[in-house]
Structure formats: structure tokens, C-alpha cells
Amino acid sequence: xxxxxxxxxxxxxxxxxxxxxxxxxxxxxxxxxxxxxxxxxxxxxxxxxxxxxxxxxxxxxxxxxxxxxx
Numbered sequence: 001x002x003x004x005x006x007x008x009x010x011x012x013x014x015x016x017x018x019x020x021x022x023x024x025x026x027x028x029x030x031x032x033x034x035x036x037x038x039x040x041x042x043x044x045x046x047x048x049x050x051x052x053x054x055x056x057x058x059x060x061x062x063x064x065x066x067x068x069x070x
Contacts, residue, residue: 001013001014001015002014002022002030004056006057012056012057014061017063017066018065019062019063020062021047021048022047023063025044029046030044032044032045032046039053040054042056
């Protein structure tokens with residue numbers, strides 16, 4: 001799980017396996033995330049992956065939930 005704490009105090013979490021690149025990444029690389037664009041984006045430099053905070057909060061994921069979680 002990846003958790004974001006928003007400026008309004010909400011905490012949003014999402015499973016890394018909802019994104020193709022993050023799904024295949026080892027935990028050590030998932031931990032190497034930086035906040036970019038004045039807090040509007042997440043960047044995994046080693047994975048060459050970027051996500052917008054707005055997209056995550058809106059639930060715009062690349063992959064569906066696994067069958068067992070649905």
C-alpha cells in the first residue's frame with residue numbers, strides 16, 4: 001500500500017499493484033518516491049513512473065482490483 005497525507009489532513013491509500021510499473025517493483029524501489037510539482041505529483045525516478053495526486057484521489061488507476069479483493 002502507498003499512503004498519501006493530503007494538506008487537508010486526509011490520508012489516502014492505494015495498492016501499488018493498481019499501476020503496471022509499480023506492480024512489478026520491489027518494495028525497496030517503491031519506498032524511493034519523491035513529491036514533485038509543488039505536491040501535485042509523485043515520482044519514482046528509478047522506475048521512471050509519475051502519478052498525479054489528483055488522479056490517485058479520483059481513483060484513476062491503470063489496473064482493476066484483483067478478483068479476490070473485489
